[in-house]
Amino acid sequence: MNKQLTKDYSPYLTFNRSEWSALSRRSTIPLEDLDLQSLQGVNDRLSLSEVTEVYQxxxxxxxxxxxxxxxxxxxxxxxLQMETKKVPYIIGIAGSVAVGKSTTARMIQYLISEWPEQPKVDLVTTDGFLYPNEILESKGLMKKKGFPESYDISKLFKFLSELKSGQSVVQAPVYSHLTYNIVRDEMQTLTEPDIVIVEGINVLQPPKNVRGKDKPFISDFFDFSIYIDAEEANVEKWYKERFQLLRSTAFKNPKSYFNKFAKMSEGEALAIADRIWKETNHTNLKKNILPTKNRADLIIEKGEGHSVTEVKVRKL
Incomplete structure (x- = not known):
């Protein structure tokens, strides 16, 4: 089968960066004073050209x-000759640990908030729906934190159901990366949002250990979904780079769950990062995250330095 015919059978339209950039329309969104530092992650390299050529x-x-x-x-x-209640438009963003989901989510949130319609847009991460560490420890799941079984899926379903039922005020649990745990007695409150972005490694995964026949997918609640992809070697590199950067910043906080890593030698810390990658993040990526890529409506392909090289859009 020739290359063109194979491409025609793909459910996606594929654009390289220059082709995708050429699709951009004239925009009134102010970007001159955009604070990229506040939007990008620890070791992401978000440039203004990336914003205008890819995210716009x-x-x-x-x-x-x-x-x-x-x-x-x-x-x-x-x-139907009736008035049904407005429900928020939900956008899901998925991808591996360290691939840049949070940066993409914050960037899209900013751009959406500047649309002419000025919609009210909230961003929720699924980290808040992880089981508390005490429960994970009791279940022997601390080393599988981020795997499907480490999330309170029923709580996430309830949150999404409340959003899509048109409930005026909906709350989501809050997660602290400092303490590496759920923040007790603190909730994120969403009040009549027009758009909600739900970001997390698990948002496109099918239900696990389903006994009933009609168990919904998390993505059943989404109106649009995005998957951020990159070569595994790059993702591993970014994870380890981030780990090292956090050792010299956030991990130095005495309240940090990972404070002990800041006190290790560089060699010891790199060995720990390598072990965590191999035992947890690599396994989760291969087994649970990557297989969901082709369920997305749009795929962002990244290359060296987090630079976007290609965008794929599902055909209608």
Missing amino acids: PISQLLNLYYLNAKNMHKDSNHF
């Missing part, structure tokens, strides 16, 4: 989908 066209595409959903809701109400 993604934002413009999302705007088309969002407006079409609003119009469909209005037309459906007219046809």
Whole structure:
């Protein structure tokens, strides 16, 4: 089968960076004073050209989908001769640990908030739906933190169901990367959002150990989904680079769960990072995360230095 024919059978339209950038429309979103430092992760390298060439066209595409959903809701109400309550448009963002999900989510949140419609957009991470460390320890799952079984999926389903049922005020649990645990007695409150971005490694995964036949997927609640992809060697490199950067910053905080790593020699710390990658993150990526890539509506392919090289959009 020739290359062109194979490409035609793909469920995605593929654009290299220059092709994708050429799709961008003139925008009124102010980018001159954009604080990239506040949006990018510990070792992400987000540039203004990355914003204008990659994320701005993604934002413009999302705007088309969002407006079409609003119009469909209005037309459906007219046809059904009833007024159903507005529900938020939900965008899911998935990908491996250290691939840059948080940076992408914050960037998209900023661009969406600057749309002409000025929608109210909230960002929620699924870290808050992890079981507390005490429960993970009792189940012997601390080394599998981030695996599907380490999440309170019923709580996540309840949160998403409340959003999609049109409930005015919805709350999500909060997670602290400092203490590496759920923050007790603290919740993130969402009040009548127009758009909600749900970011996490697990958001496109199918339900595990399903006994019933009608168990929903988390992604069933999404209106649009994004997967951030990169070569495994790059992701491993970024993870270890981030680990080393955190040793000289956040890990030095006496309250940090990982404070002990800041006191180790560089060789000892690198050995720990390598072990965590191999035993946890690599296994989770191969077994649970990467197989969900082709369930996404849009795939962002990254190369060296977190630079986006390609964008794939699911065909309609």
